[in-house]
Amino acid sequence: MMTAIAPLAPVDRDETLTEKVYSRLRSALVGGRLVPGQKLIHRQLAVELGVSPTPVREALLRLVSEGALDLDARGIAWVPRLPPERYAEIMDLRVELEGRAAARAATLATAADLAALRAIHARLMVGRRAKDGAVVLAENERFHFGVIAIARMPVLQRVVETLWTQAGPTISLLSAVPRPVSPAGHPHDDLLRALKAHDSVAARAAVERDLREHAVIVAPLL
Amino acid sequence: MMTAIAPLAPVDRDETLTEKVYSRLRSALVGGRLVPGQKLIHRQLAVELGVSPTPVREALLRLVSEGALDLDARGIAWVPRLPPERYAEIMDLRVELEGRAAARAATLATAADLAALRAIHARLMVGRRAKDGAVVLAENERFHFGVIAIARMPVLQRVVETLWTQAGPTISLLSAVPRPVSPAGHPHDDLLRALKAHDSVAARAAVERDLREHAVIVAPLL
DNA sequence: TTATGCAATTTGATATAGCAAACGCCATGT
DNA sequence: ACATGGCGTTTGCTATATCAAATTGCATAA
Structure with missing residues (x-):
């Protein structure tokens, strides 16, 4: 037996x-x-x-x-053309949902989680300096879903995936227009600091700044 | 020609x-x-x-x-069995998303919108008094999506539809356990008043109370 | 030149067919 | 009694076939 x-x-x-x-x-x-x-x-x-x-x-x-x-x-x-108000609705929802996930991730993130996120973000920055839009897009997606994975919210994760897919062709416009360097530094760095400090409020704020800065770049292109 | x-x-x-x-x-x-x-x-x-x-x-x-x-x-x-924490996650998201829609609906609702919602809620109450679970479920769904329709947020509406479907077999447990009469009255009445008064804050609160009272009934059944 | 009509083609929707893996059942053996 | 092996059946996945509607291209007529 x-x-x-x-x-x-x-x-x-x-x-x-x-x-x-x-x-x-x-x-x-x-x-x-x-x-x-x-x-x-x-x-x-x-x-x-x-x-x-x-x-x-x-x-x-x-x-x-x-x-x-x-x-x-x-x-x-x-492939639908995204009316500006629909793009705005998607971004509002992403701010709320990804912000919520980041806040929870701040309470759960381990050192290993942070190291993995930092590695992803480092590759993103390499891609940005090399002006390789495809790499930036891919690593950015990995970073965002990496945060959500830490939060362990599978239903929310699925929702954000569908939002991401819906806005996909529009988000990718970012790869055409290189993101300007913000004087306040990259929001991902803020987020990493907030996760390390277990600061939920700061984590949510960092996500919001990240997405709003995206939106400022993309919205005029619609 | x-x-x-x-x-x-x-x-x-x-x-x-x-x-x-x-x-x-x-x-x-x-x-x-x-x-x-x-x-x-x-x-x-x-x-x-x-x-x-x-x-x-x-x-x-x-x-x-x-x-x-x-x-x-x-x-x-x-048909999956919904783990309690997943049910809780769905309800948290519904509170946020339906609450957000209700807040916006409060700024947009017309008299005709309100009349339609009142008619739906009246049929719900008839079904409840007749202990007809199927009617209660159907009219309740109509009421909730009626509010979302007023808010004109198509992306959010689609998300709530998927959440509703996911929680469907669990929500329907409500039809087995008749909802006790709350001393504060039915939350739908609160919501209708808030919509009429264009009070976004009260509208969101009414939705939250409605869903939380559901959850209190259903959660023990999981 | 422009409109019209017709046939061939394209295309989505549905049904059917073929295949391989998994399952279930029963006989057999220990 | 229980494990084992084998065979027929079920089932999902993919491919193919069929049909109707829409489109396209072109010839013809006004």
Whole structure:
């Protein structure tokens, strides 16, 4: 007789094609490689990706249900243009939700958490100096979701992910316009200090400044 | 030559089977007709509903992406049991988001808006006196989303919809335990007064009391 | 030149088919 | 009684087929 001597994590089935296609499309959206107005024909995408139309269709429908894509009258998916007031609504919600997560993260962050965040931010700054927009975008996303992960708020995390995806093509405009150096320093540094000091109020304020500075840059581009 | 003499609204295509199945499943979830732990086999559902497996699968995947269903290791969809801390997280987010919407609704509500909300709440009270849990649940949902609609915050509305669906099977426990009559009166009445007075602070407080009183009833059942 | 009409193509929605993995059941053996 | 092995069934995932509606391109007519 052979029983498990330790609780083993169950093997999670390998990623389905639907999930792979979804990830690739989402990454293209938040990376600015899909521009507002662009149509996504599922049969054509299927040929390009070398898969059948079914998983592509499922991935597109998922993005539609998250608000990242729209369907026209025929049912063709396209990247919506974000009206300024909708962008503002998304940013207001991000301020509240990410601020809330940061406040909680301040009470939970360990030294290891902080070290990981600092490493991410360091890579972001390298990318910025190298004027590599793709790196800045990717590391910025890692940093923000790294903070949320520390807060252990899975429902909020999922909501912010959908907000991020919805604003993706707009956020990525940032990579075109390099962020000016703020005299007050990078908000991520403020946030790191607040997390280290377990200062929830300062953490929330740092997130708010970070997002508001984003918004000031992006809003005129809409 | 014949041109449009007025900008006509484009005919939106009739609902797809996927959408019909989604609506029916979502309604079953928030109506408590699907209980935590229950499995949803898409091929079996397809037979029951008289459609092919494809639209059923798409509807299930959408609910999964909204967090209303989980997939087990095999990919079978099931209604998750909500851990108490996750229920608490959802309710905290609802308090913030619905409170924010109510505050804004207070600045925008018209007399017609108020009349519509009062009619909904009246039907809710009729259902409560008749001990008709289904009516109470349905009218309560209409009331809450009616307030959000007044606030015109489409992104927030979508988020609250997903939160509502996630907590659906749990919220519906309310229909089993009739809500005790609060000495302070029904929070919806407070909210209606606040909306009429354009008092954003009171509106937010009324929503918070409403949701907290729900939580007090439901939490022990988890 | 512009409008009209028709056929071929494109496309989304749905149904069906094929495959592989997992499950369940039952017979067999110890 | 319990473990083991095997086989048929169930099930999700992906591909393919079918259909209808919309679009496009082009020839023709005014």
